[in-house]
Amino acid sequence: MAKKTEVTVEEKLRTLYDLQLIDSRIDEIRNVRGELPLEVEDLEDEVEGLKTRLEKLNGSLEDINTDIANKKNLIEEAKALIKKYSEQQKNVRNNREFNSLSKEIEYQELEIQLAEKHIKEFKVQIEQKKEVIAQTKEKLGERETHLKHKKNELNDILAETEKEEQALIGKSSEYEGLIEDRLLKAYKRIRGSVKNGLAVVPIERGASGGSFFTIPPQVQMEIASRKKIIIDEHSGRILVDPALADEEKEKMQELFDSF
Incomplete structure (x- = not known):
C-alpha cells in the first residue's frame, strides 16, 4: 500500500484498530506457545x-x-x-x-x-x-x-x-507504515503500558473495552462521529465506536483466514 499524505480521522482510527487487531492476533499466537x-x-x-x-x-x-x-x-x-x-x-x-x-x-x-x-x-x-x-x-x-x-x-x-505469525508480523509492519509517527508512537506507548496490549478498544456497553468506567453519552457521540481521536481518561486507551470495530473485525478476519 502506498503511504497516504492526507487521511481523515476515521481512516486513521480504522488503520489504528486494524493494527491493533493484527498485533492482538500475534499476541494470541505467542500466548498459545506460552511458557x-x-x-x-x-x-x-x-x-x-x-x-x-x-x-x-x-x-x-x-x-x-x-x-x-x-x-x-x-x-x-x-x-x-x-x-x-x-x-x-x-x-x-x-x-x-x-x-x-x-x-x-x-x-x-x-x-x-x-x-x-x-x-x-x-x-x-x-x-x-x-x-x-x-x-x-x-x-x-x-x-x-x-x-x-x-x-x-x-x-x-x-x-x-x-507461517501465520511471520505473515502477521509483515502485515503489522505494513500497517505501521500507514500511520503518522506521532500517532504510532502513542499507540506503541499505550500498548506497552497496558497488561493485555490493547491500546485501541471499542466502546462496550457504555464503557471502554476492558474498563468498568462509564463513558458519558456526549463523549460516546463524539467517538461515533469519528471526527477526532479520543483517549479514555481512565485507561488511557484510544477509543473507537462499536460499529467501526465490528466492520474492521470482519475485514481483518478475512485477512487472518487467508494465512
Whole structure:
C-alpha cells in the first residue's frame, strides 16, 4: 500500500484498530506457545543436571569398589605376614623374639579386623549409592520422556503458527507504515503500558473495552462521529465506536483466514 499524505480521522482510527487487531492476533499466537519454550529449557537443564549427578554417583561407586579391592589386598598381605611370623616363631631362640613376633601377628590380625570392618561399611555405602542411582535413573527417564513430549508439543505449535505469525508480523509492519509517527508512537506507548496490549478498544456497553468506567453519552457521540481521536481518561486507551470495530473485525478476519 502506498503511504497516504492526507487521511481523515476515521481512516486513521480504522488503520489504528486494524493494527491493533493484527498485533492482538500475534499476541494470541505467542500466548498459545506460552511458557513452553521456558518449560523445555528448564527440562533440558534438569536432564543435564541429572546426567551429571549420575556420572558422579557412578564415579563414586567405582572409587568405593577400588577401596574394597585395596582392603582385600591389605588382608591378603596381612595373612601372608601372619603365616610368615608364625613360621618364624618355630625357630626363635628366646621368649623375647617369640613375644616380638606374637605382637606382629596380633597387629596384623587387628589390621585384618579393621579392613573387614571397612569393607562392610563400604558395602553398605554401595547399597545406598545403588539405591540413589536407581532413583536418579528413574527420575532421569521420566524427565527425558517429559522433555520429548514438551519438545514435540512446542514443535507442533511452531509448525502450525510460525507461517501465520511471520505473515502477521509483515502485515503489522505494513500497517505501521500507514500511520503518522506521532500517532504510532502513542499507540506503541499505550500498548506497552497496558497488561493485555490493547491500546485501541471499542466502546462496550457504555464503557471502554476492558474498563468498568462509564463513558458519558456526549463523549460516546463524539467517538461515533469519528471526527477526532479520543483517549479514555481512565485507561488511557484510544477509543473507537462499536460499529467501526465490528466492520474492521470482519475485514481483518478475512485477512487472518487467508494465512
